Amino acid sequence: MIRCKNISKIYHPDIVALKNVSLHIQPGEFVSIVGQSGTGKTTLAKLLFAEERPTKGVIEIGGWDISKIPDRDIPVLRRQIGVVFQDFKLLQKKTVAENVAFALEVSGERPKRIAEVVPQVLRIVGLGDRAHRYPNQLSGGEQQRVVIARALVHRPKIFVADEPTGNLDTINTREIIDLLLRINEFGTTVVLVTHNRDVVNALKKRVITIDHGEIVSDVEEGRYRI
Amino acid sequence: MFIAFYRASKFAVQNFWRNIWLSIMTVSILILTLLSINVLLTLNVVTDRAIGYVEQRVDVSVYFYETVTEEQLTSVVSYLRTLTQVKDVQVVTADEALVRFQEQHQGDEEILQSLNEYGGNPFGSTLIVQAYNVDDFDFIISALDHPDYQEWIREKDFSNYQDIINSIEESTQRVRWFGYGLSALFLLITALIVFNTVRMGIFIHREEIGIMRLVGASSWFIRSPFLLEAIFYSFLATILAGALLYPILLQVEPKMDAYFGGSTGIIAYFVQNGLWIFGGQFILLSLLNMLATSFAMRRYLKI
Numbered sequence: 001m002i003r004c005k006n007i008s009k010i011y012h013p014d015i016v017a018l019k020n021v022s023l024h025i026q027p028g029e030f031v032s033i034v035g036q037s038g039t040g041k042t043t044l045a046k047l048l049f050a051e052e053r054p055t056k057g058v059i060e061i062g063g064w065d066i067s068k069i070p071d072r073d074i075p076v077l078r079r080q081i082g083v084v085f086q087d088f089k090l091l092q093k094k095t096v097a098e099n100v101a102f103a104l105e106v107s108g109e110r111p112k113r114i115a116e117v118v119p120q121v122l123r124i125v126g127l128g129d130r131a132h133r134y135p136n137q138l139s140g141g142e143q144q145r146v147v148i149a150r151a152l153v154h155r156p157k158i159f160v161a162d163e164p165t166g167n168l169d170t171i172n173t174r175e176i177i178d179l180l181l182r183i184n185e186f187g188t189t190v191v192l193v194t195h196n197r198d199v200v201n202a203l204k205k206r207v208i209t210i211d212h213g214e215i216v217s218d219v220e221e222g223r224y225r226i
Numbered sequence: 227m228f229i230a231f232y233r234a235s236k237f238a239v240q241n242f243w244r245n246i247w248l249s250i251m252t253v254s255i256l257i258l259t260l261l262s263i264n265v266l267l268t269l270n271v272v273t274d275r276a277i278g279y280v281e282q283r284v285d286v287s288v289y290f291y292e293t294v295t296e297e298q299l300t301s302v303v304s305y306l307r308t309l310t311q312v313k314d315v316q317v318v319t320a321d322e323a324l325v326r327f328q329e330q331h332q333g334d335e336e337i338l339q340s341l342n343e344y345g346g347n348p349f350g351s352t353l354i355v356q357a358y359n360v361d362d363f364d365f366i367i368s369a370l371d372h373p374d375y376q377e378w379i380r381e382k383d384f385s386n387y388q389d390i391i392n393s394i395e396e397s398t399q400r401v402r403w404f405g406y407g408l409s410a411l412f413l414l415i416t417a418l419i420v421f422n423t424v425r426m427g428i429f430i431h432r433e434e435i436g437i438m439r440l441v442g443a444s445s446w447f448i449r450s451p452f453l454l455e456a457i458f459y460s461f462l463a464t465i466l467a468g469a470l471l472y473p474i475l476l477q478v479e480p481k482m483d484a485y486f487g488g489s490t491g492i493i494a495y496f497v498q499n500g501l502w503i504f505g506g507q508f509i510l511l512s513l514l515n516m517l518a519t520s521f522a523m524r525r526y527l528k529i
Binding site: 151 | 229230233433434436437438439440441442443444445447448
């Protein structure tokens with residue numbers, strides 16, 4: 001599903017974010033990428049949805065080499081990869097339903113289909129009764145669930161979550177992680193970038209540890225060890 | 227495709243309303259640009275009418291010596307009427323010329339007394355020649371240099387009318403160049419204002435644009451609302467400029483008609499050619515605005 005071969009990312013002039021990183025993630029896997037701040041976790045996540053391009057190496061998503069992906073193909077890639085960030089990136093002037101529908105609208109989806117899909121995904125993330133609220137009327141955990149719902153509307157094969165619980169308390173963190181596990185159970189590959197020790201240890205899933213831009217460990221049922 | 231176009235249009239209208247003051251300023255400048263272009267067009271119409279008005283009154287006065295007989299005069303008239311360039315030849319006999327002179331100077335005792343002292347009719351016959359086209363007068367004048375008639379003719383008077391036409395053309399040309407300059411300046415300001423409006427729009431919508439990119443909107447979809455907004459500005463400005471121009475012309479036309487002693491047909495010109503005039507201006511403005519928008523997007527919209 002995801003294959004990185006010797007990828008490096010060097011920012012101008014000579015800041016090395018990633019150095020010869022190689023990894024392989026199978027379809028349907030749940031992988032946590034851990035490491036301290038500034039070790040290259042987010043850079044790796046951004047490379048997966050072509051927000052950044054590697055300076056060197058090859059990234060394949062489902063056999064598609066995206067390391068030199070043309071700009072016109074990026075939207076096609078992004079409709080197959082759901083992305084969630086620590087800062088929610090919600091439109092404050094739109095309701096929950098409108099925020100979720102927005103992802104389908106800008107992709108040219110038909111209104112009838114939008115009317116069907118939006119309530120479905122809102123129910124999946126447990127916000128079926130919050131559809132007409134505005135983001136500022138929701139808790140942090142609920143806002144993050146809206147973001148997850150928005151990422152789910154395209155039925156992505158891969159879900160990249162970059163510090164999705166960074167702004168949340170323990171209870172909301174638990175809810176979001178449970179939601180990600182549920183998404184993974186549907187067959188979606190989940191890549192979770194985090195430095196939350198408790199989350200990683202509770203998951204008991206594959207853990208890739210990055211330090212100074214290099215993979216220092218890759219354990220099938222790993223724990224947070226930094 | 228239709229749905230994407232509809233949504234892009236919706237975003238364009240949202241952009242317009244969210245920055246309403248900036249939009250009003252942009253449309254105002256576009257209206258000023260179009261008004262200056264339309265004033266130029268009006269000037270062209272008025273100039274054409276003015277020249278036509280003068281041309282209709284242009285004629286060549288051919289003055290003959292007193293010794294020229296009626297038969298000789300008739301032969302010149304016949305000759306002139308054979309020329310295809312000649313529209314009409316009017317004969318003013320020596321007696322008629324004398325009567326006209328006396329009528330014109332009825333109150334001027336000094337002149338009339340001088341005429342009496344002369345003791346006879348000092349005037350010769352005159353031919354007033356009208357041409358179909360003002361450019362043909364040179365040919366008609368040279369035709370009158372015919373060796374058979376040359377010695378009968380005392381004077382040919384045409385130059386004053388040509389001066390009037392030249393003077394109209396020169397002064398309108400100067401106003402026209404000023405109008406071209408003003409329109410070009412307004413067009414440049416328009417392009418800069420639109421560039422700035424789009425830059426502001428991109429800044430204001432940076433969050434929305436970022437989310438669009440993230441959820442897989444195509445670059446066409448992200449760019450198109452800004453291009454549609456540029457077209458929307460042009461459309462609105464064209465309509466409003468037309469709406470402003472009409473009452474102005476309603477006020478101006480009667481004054482022009484009175485001055486020229488006939489219909490100048492300014493409004494009729496705009497009504498007859500309205501589709502071409504305003505359609506052309508809309509297309510020109512849209513292209514200019516889309517160009518400015520494209521530059522702004524290339525500079526500030528990172529997709």
